[in-house]
Amino acid sequence: MAIPAQLRDSLQQFEPLPPAVSRLLRELGREDDEPLRGEISALIEPDKELSARLLRIFNSTYYSGRYPIERLSDATPRFGLSALIDVLLTDHLLCTGWSAELFGLNSLDFWLHGSVASLAVIETIRENPRKDISRAATLAALLHDVGKVAMSRVLLTSAKELSQVAQTENITFAEAERRVFGCDHSDVSAALAQLWGFPDFLVEAIERHHKVPLPDPTASVDAVALANLVAKTIGVGLGSEGLNFEMDPGCYTRLGLDFNAFCRVCARTAIAIKDMKAAYGLSD
Numbered sequence: 001m002a003i004p005a006q007l008r009d010s011l012q013q014f015e016p017l018p019p020a021v022s023r024l025l026r027e028l029g030r031e032d033d034e035p036l037r038g039e040i041s042a043l044i045e046p047d048k049e050l051s052a053r054l055l056r057i058f059n060s061t062y063y064s065g066r067y068p069i070e071r072l073s074d075a076t077p078r079f080g081l082s083a084l085i086d087v088l089l090t091d092h093l094l095c096t097g098w099s100a101e102l103f104g105l106n107s108l109d110f111w112l113h114g115s116v117a118s119l120a121v122i123e124t125i126r127e128n129p130r131k132d133i134s135r136a137a138t139l140a141a142l143l144h145d146v147g148k149v150a151m152s153r154v155l156l157t158s159a160k161e162l163s164q165v166a167q168t169e170n171i172t173f174a175e176a177e178r179r180v181f182g183c184d185h186s187d188v189s190a191a192l193a194q195l196w197g198f199p200d201f202l203v204e205a206i207e208r209h210h211k212v213p214l215p216d217p218t219a220s221v222d223a224v225a226l227a228n229l230v231a232k233t234i235g236v237g238l239g240s241e242g243l244n245f246e247m248d249p250g251c252y253t254r255l256g257l258d259f260n261a262f263c264r265v266c267a268r269t270a271i272a273i274k275d276m277k278a279a280y281g282l283s284d
């Protein structure tokens, strides 16, 4: 849907992603990442604080296990490029402290919702590895709601007003956004992801996470829509929208998940939160 001009213009002024993330996003999907190892060192290691944080994260209980990572360039062969970008972006989101007041999300709520959705993609892949879900779908899950931040900065409507529209009209929160603003946050999130140079398949997954039925669903698109549901189901980042959203029920079957499998994904995601937060230096 069309994003209002004032909001679209404001996206150009939105803070850019760290240069290392922008550079590495262009390499997603590359088969041989060996030549990247030197570049990763050159991009990240001069920033001593960032390097120390990333090493701590990769050596945390959540990531590393028994074998420590001594250099960041060793993280890519071990965990993959998507995991490195995932950690860089998650750390960046925590440092920026973005919040989305229009949606009732303070900075911790906003960060947790995205990072827990990212965990949910990993748990969905673990639950059914035969489905072709890209590990990079975690990046779309991480940023699927970033449009809420941009909308909160520009659009002068309160969360209460949006909730009232949803309630009185008996519609979803995203539909209320469309009626009030002419677009919803998934359109804005996708526009930002495109500006930041995300590959098309991730922009699509972000843009479609509230579309019902999902047009041309792929495993990664389904996984991102499901990840939002998993985070909400376990009560992370409910905000003013709460559970007032729709999801294409075909997501479950296309991903090969029955009710029990969905519950396992929710439970394992919830269990992983403690270690994930500790990895990023947050107490439970």
Ligand SMILES: [Fe+2]
Pocket: 144, 145, 185, 186, 209, 210, 228
């Ligand atoms: Fe959303």
Ligand SMILES: [Fe+2]
Pocket: 113, 144, 145, 228
């Ligand atoms: Fe969400």
